[in-house]
Amino acid sequence: MHRYIIRRTLQFIPMLFLVTVVVFALAKAAPGDVLSGEMLDPNIPHEVLEERREALGLNDPLPVQYWSWLTSVAQGDFGNSMQYTGRSVMDLIQSRIMNTFYLSLFALGVTLAIAIPIGIYSATRKYSLFDYGATTFAFLGLATPNFFAALLAIWLLSFQFGWFPAQGSTSAIGLTGFELFIDKLRHLVLPGFTLGLASTAMYMRYMRTEILEIKGSDFIRTAQAKGLSNNSVLYKHTLRNALIPIITLLGVEFGLLLSGAVITENVFNYPGLGTLFLNSIQNRDYPVIMAINLILAVSILVGNLLADIFYAVVDPRIRYD
Amino acid sequence: MRVLQRSEHLLEVKDLKTYFHMEGGRTAKAVDGVSFHIDRGETLALVGESGSGKSITSLSVMRLIPQPPGDIVDGSIKLDGKELLTLSDREMRKVRGNDIGMIFQEPMTSLNPVFTIGNQIAETLIKHKKMTKKQAYAKAVELLRVVGFARAEEIIHEYPHQLSGGMRQRAMIAIAMSCDPKLLIADEPTTALDVTIQAQILDLMVEMKEKFDSSILLITHDLGVVAEVADRVMVMYGGQIVEEAKAEELFTNPKHPYTTGLMGSIPNIDGEVERLESIPGTVPPAHRFPEGCRFAPRCKHVMEQCTQSNPELSEVNRKHKVRCYLYEPAGGEGGHQNGTDERKTVRST
Ligand SMILES: Nc1ncnc2c1ncn2[C@@H]1O[C@H](COP(=O)(O)OP(=O)(O)OP(=O)(O)O)[C@@H](O)[C@H]1O
Ligand code: SF4
Ligand SMILES: [Mg+2]
Numbered sequence A: 001m002h003r004y005i006i007r008r009t010l011q012f013i014p015m016l017f018l019v020t021v022v023v024f025a026l027a028k029a030a031p032g033d034v035l036s037g038e039m040l041d042p043n044i045p046h047e048v049l050e051e052r053r054e055a056l057g058l059n060d061p062l063p064v065q066y067w068s069w070l071t072s073v074a075q076g077d078f079g080n081s082m083q084y085t086g087r088s089v090m091d092l093i094q095s096r097i098m099n100t101f102y103l104s105l106f107a108l109g110v111t112l113a114i115a116i117p118i119g120i121y122s123a124t125r126k127y128s129l130f131d132y133g134a135t136t137f138a139f140l141g142l143a144t145p146n147f148f149a150a151l152l153a154i155w156l157l158s159f160q161f162g163w164f165p166a167q168g169s170t171s172a173i174g175l176t177g178f179e180l181f182i183d184k185l186r187h188l189v190l191p192g193f194t195l196g197l198a199s200t201a202m203y204m205r206y207m208r209t210e211i212l213e214i215k216g217s218d219f220i221r222t223a224q225a226k227g228l229s230n231n232s233v234l235y236k237h238t239l240r241n242a243l244i245p246i247i248t249l250l251g252v253e254f255g256l257l258l259s260g261a262v263i264t265e266n267v268f269n270y271p272g273l274g275t276l277f278l279n280s281i282q283n284r285d286y287p288v289i290m291a292i293n294l295i296l297a298v299s300i301l302v303g304n305l306l307a308d309i310f311y312a313v314v315d316p317r318i319r320y321d
Numbered sequence B: 001m002r003v004l005q006r007s008e009h010l011l012e013v014k015d016l017k018t019y020f021h022m023e024g025g026r027t028a029k030a031v032d033g034v035s036f037h038i039d040r041g042e043t044l045a046l047v048g049e050s051g052s053g054k055s056i057t058s059l060s061v062m063r064l065i066p067q068p069p070g071d072i073v074d075g076s077i078k079l080d081g082k083e084l085l086t087l088s089d090r091e092m093r094k095v096r097g098n099d100i101g102m103i104f105q106e107p108m109t110s111l112n113p114v115f116t117i118g119n120q121i122a123e124t125l126i127k128h129k130k131m132t133k134k135q136a137y138a139k140a141v142e143l144l145r146v147v148g149f150a151r152a153e154e155i156i157h158e159y160p161h162q163l164s165g166g167m168r169q170r171a172m173i174a175i176a177m178s179c180d181p182k183l184l185i186a187d188e189p190t191t192a193l194d195v196t197i198q199a200q201i202l203d204l205m206v207e208m209k210e211k212f213d214s215s216i217l218l219i220t221h222d223l224g225v226v227a228e229v230a231d232r233v234m235v236m237y238g239g240q241i242v243e244e245a246k247a248e249e250l251f252t253n254p255k256h257p258y259t260t261g262l263m264g265s266i267p268n269i270d271g272e273v274e275r276l277e278s279i280p281g282t283v284p285p286a287h288r289f290p291e292g293c294r295f296a297p298r299c300k301h302v303m304e305q306c307t308q309s310n311p312e313l314s315e316v317n318r319k320h321k322v323r324c325y326l327y328e329p330a331g332g333e334g335g336h337q338n339g340t341d342e343r344k345t346v347r348s349t
Helices: A002-029 A046-056 A062-075 A089-124 A129-143 A146-158 A177-215 A217-225 A230-256 A261-268 A274-281 A286-314 B054-061 B090-097 B117-129 B133-146 B165-177 B195-212 B222-227 B247-250 B257-263
Strands: B011-021 B027-038 B044-046 B071-077 B098-105 B181-188 B217-220 B232-237 B240-246 B315-318 B320-324
Touching: A002 A062, A046 A089, A046 B098, A089 A129, A089 A274, A089 A286, A089 B217, A129 A177, A146 A177, A146 A261, A146 B011, A146 B247, A177 A230, A177 A261, A217 A230, A217 B098, A230 A286, A230 B117, A230 B315, A261 B315, A274 B195, A286 B117, B011 B054, B011 B247, B027 B054, B027 B071, B027 B240, B044 B222, B054 B071, B054 B181, B098 B165, B117 B133, B117 B165, B117 B257, B133 B165, B165 B181, B165 B257, B181 B195, B195 B217, B195 B222, B217 B222, B222 B247, B240 B247, B240 B257
Parallel strands: B044 B217, B044 B232, B098 B181, B181 B217
Antiparallel strands: B011 B027, B011 B071, B232 B240, B240 B320, B315 B320
């Protein structure tokens, strides 16, 4: 299996290379460049802009530009942001990325903590009142747009009841230790649940279907014929098989962790990568856009790699050669 | 008390009725009044074409009928004198795997793909024999050796997909025999295997039966298999037993037109089916049995009374029972043999 993982990781490298090409090409294909904004400023003479273009290497042939971009990216240098003058892109991203990571992790936790038990319970009580209730909830969840659920949550739980803050990631500067932790957690609740509940419905249905299908298989009958308890048949024999596709899906989901929250972050004005991303797009802050694009693409690649590795770990039938 | 019960049959099934309640209010009478017994040390074969109710009969004995839609609506199943149908679920789970071991047709799918062979043998021992994990694995190695694995220590760490069909069926037998059951139920244990492997598995089952001093209920649609291992044979059709006799008796002197039809299509030793004279038509589904004798639509000897009422299973001699008007004394109520063989020539349409 180690060889499988190594080989799979090696395959990851050309993909990574391809991703950098695409990210670069997309940025180049977009109209305008980092200086376009300043071109509208009549106070800056055209020749000055041309000079700066030349200095930034923007007039070099594309392969040369790509290569110099790639080599600096490889060293962790994404250049400087255009809108926050002087701040390095790396610095901007570092200030946001952990927030997004916490939010997504919180959301994933919400999804799994709700979807898996309800999925199991629904499957074991197929066509019961509970099962119908869960199904209705699932379809409502699937049909509700994320931003709508977010606005509803803000209106009800923040404005009406005042239970949770609806903005930002902390409310007071100067909090430390446990107080800071609690404060951050409280800020995570609304965006975290909105984001998490959005995929809960899908996971729940998935879990239910998977369990029902496995319950009918021959090896479950064998387990029953051995005289095993209902719990052993369900939690050992059925669940272990039903979780295989879920665990695999989790790898992919992990890759989406960073990119999944763009809309939610913006609705809740949460200082993560998603807000930074949207903001940079509005300001044509290409260095930042390219950096975030690259980070998201790489995280999705890593997620797929993880999915394959998880799959190999949990399903002994996977061939490693 | 135990001593008193020893005089009874090991398994005694009386008037078993297992029905499926289908959509639209129809009822499939998959098993419809089946009675039989198995003695200690005996191998009883249950034969019949696909859909005749063999699996449902055996699953009823294990009380593993999916409910709903299935339901054991009537009858009695006694193992060693103990009624199984009134046991609590908990008590029944002590019977399964412990007093009765079972193996199934599909060795490819009957083992859980994500657990090792050792794990799957050991869990039965841990459950029923209260062994520790270590003891159970040691016993698993021993059992795997008994069923013919030379590399038993390695096999316990392997997964089902790493074994061939025949090897998996051996592993299934090891699981079924692990708790030294009184009865082994084998539902088409060789159907999915290569012909050469089939014979090995059958031999192994007989060997196990002797070694563990148990009995076998062998379900098959292959009369060749029956001839090889069975002491007694029951032929099932349309949810009912239509003929029952000692194996030699049945093969030398088959009575029921269905049985003689089946005999016409025994595969020869090379496994080529020589369909000398196979039975026309198919088994009726369990929710649409014909009036009268359930075999009548396919029977060469069908008579007028056959389409009016269903014959009883009655003795033609002390060791031979058949459900057919050709062998029933006039009047029809389950009497004794008299001049039945002559009536075999009676034909009507
Ligand atoms: N879940 C079910 N719902 C309705 N009818 C069923 C169900 N399961 C079985 N039956 C009926 O029971 C009858 C007997 O089925 P059974 O599986 O016992 O046949 P079998 O003799 O074992 O055949 P095979 O050789 O194919 O295994 C079938 O004709 C089928 O119509
Ligand atoms: S009872 Fe009649 S129809 Fe049925 S098997 Fe006998 S002869 Fe054929
Ligand atoms: Mg069957």
